[in-house]
Amino acid sequence: MAPPPLDIRHHPCALADPDADLAFLLAEVSWDERMRARRTASFGLPYDYSGQYYDAVPMPPRIAAIAAIAGAHAGHPFNNCLANLYEDGSNTMGFHQDSYGGLVPGSAIAIVSLGATRRLAFRSLDRTHREQLALEHGSLLLMTEVTQRGWTHAVPRESSAGCRISLTFRHFGPQAVQA
Numbered sequence: 001m002a003p004p005p006l007d008i009r010h011h012p013c014a015l016a017d018p019d020a021d022l023a024f025l026l027a028e029v030s031w032d033e034r035m036r037a038r039r040t041a042s043f044g045l046p047y048d049y050s051g052q053y054y055d056a057v058p059m060p061p062r063i064a065a066i067a068a069i070a071g072a073h074a075g076h077p078f079n080n081c082l083a084n085l086y087e088d089g090s091n092t093m094g095f096h097q098d099s100y101g102g103l104v105p106g107s108a109i110a111i112v113s114l115g116a117t118r119r120l121a122f123r124s125l126d127r128t129h130r131e132q133l134a135l136e137h138g139s140l141l142l143m144t145e146v147t148q149r150g151w152t153h154a155v156p157r158e159s160s161a162g163c164r165i166s167l168t169f170r171h172f173g174p175q176a177v178q179a
């Protein structure tokens, strides 16, 4: 049986200065510790993510600049950034589909990766197909709603991995019900 379409676009070197972006995030972000498997932070519009409510927080200019790069690739703006801090390879994200509740139909979800390379694992919903992608320092990945319909994705445990931050960008519509 053919796998469902894995509608992703990967740009390995999307950022101008990923070292400076990583240093900024490590120095300046106040990380939220409510999640068990990793630390998080949200910027831009408020967001109800995975059962946790995040208030509206202005995007720092450096994050807004990364959002603009992601937006240029996606062809639309992004107005929320949910950041994930994986301190080492024991911090993970389990298989899930990203919710499109409140997102502009047809918009992409972007993942910008900084720091240690981690694998993004994809599994078709019927569990017959698997794919994986190495998300490297400074890379950008765009996923669409089509991806979410046919596949789940995860950041599996990776024993030797060092510290990584992912910035995930979403485009919420004006009528978004986020709380």
Ligand SMILES: O=C(O)CCC(=O)C(=O)O
Pocket: 082, 084, 093, 098, 111, 120, 135, 153, 155, 166, 168
């Ligand atoms: O950290 C990553 O690369 C994955 C992030 C993700 O899937 C999410 O925030 O929904």
Ligand SMILES: [Fe+2]
Pocket: 096, 097, 098, 153
């Ligand atoms: Fe996700």
